[in-house]
Amino acid sequence: MLDSKLSTPSRLKPNDRILFLDFDGVLHPDDVYRTRRGLVLRAPGQLMMHAGILVEILKNFPQVKISLSTSWVRILGYRRACAALPPELQALTVSSTWHSRMPRAPLEGYDMYSRYQQIRAAVTRAGLTNWIALDDDPFESWPDHDRRLIRTDPDLGLSSVLTQDELQARLRALMETE
Template sequence: MFLDYDGVLHPSQVVMGENGPAFIGDGELFMWADRLAPLLAAHPHVQLILSTGWARHLPSEQVRNFLPVALRRRVVGSTWHRIQTDSAFSRGLPYSYWKDATRYQQVRRWVTLHRLRRWAAIDDDADGWDVADRTRLVHTQADRGLSDPAALSRLAELLRGKP
């Protein structure tokens, strides 16, 4: 499962400062993360691939370590860090392509290279998603993220294998 942070695990009002991410609205970072862990508990095989923009600014371990332990243990990689460290991931694509690539393009590249058949993504950014893959996207609202019962319900459906 591909996981974005802003607009999913907390509202999207986050800026990346010199000392890392800072929340600039009402609430706090990862305020809805505790809603994801119980849904995943019944699915121990589900792994997380971080597709958050935070990965463009911070080392992969640091990005992962912001998550609660129950989620952190499931992380197997990050799309952005893979772009930077794995030549096979970017084979045939210049680095400049990735600077402007949508998150969907990053996710799709991972899916293709790893030949994933069952996968989903949780993101507040639906830009550029192919019609064929939109059923795999739990599209959250930037200000509600996983606090939205409809998003949680859709995620539960996908985890049960219902497209």
């Protein structure tokens, strides 16, 4: 049974240390499609196959909270997207960049923005200063001047040791900020 906190996304607080988390290309390969049977990975492996890696990394950073920056929230809703994660990550998840009160029509509002713009909007709304993002950023929407993105290889995601090392270094730096 899902925790009751999963039914409604919590608000982020300005002093929170946030990891904006994408799923596709991060927790499993980016080859995910919506079918009549639900979301299906059309690559070797399984959905959320690298989530355990993130669980282990975040054990060393208990102050970090997760905000979902994945299209899964838009497609499935916050509760179902969060429920796809292992319980350890569900417990850390406090929000998402998309909320049900946003327009659902395609190419309206939220859908017009890049992932970077979606995250920046959430950051601005919450007044966040301590955050990073883990995303494969397939459209390369992230501006070069903003170094808060840990860009994953869309096929390897968090299985890449280099990505794991970069994430840990960025999390350590995030803990050192005021």
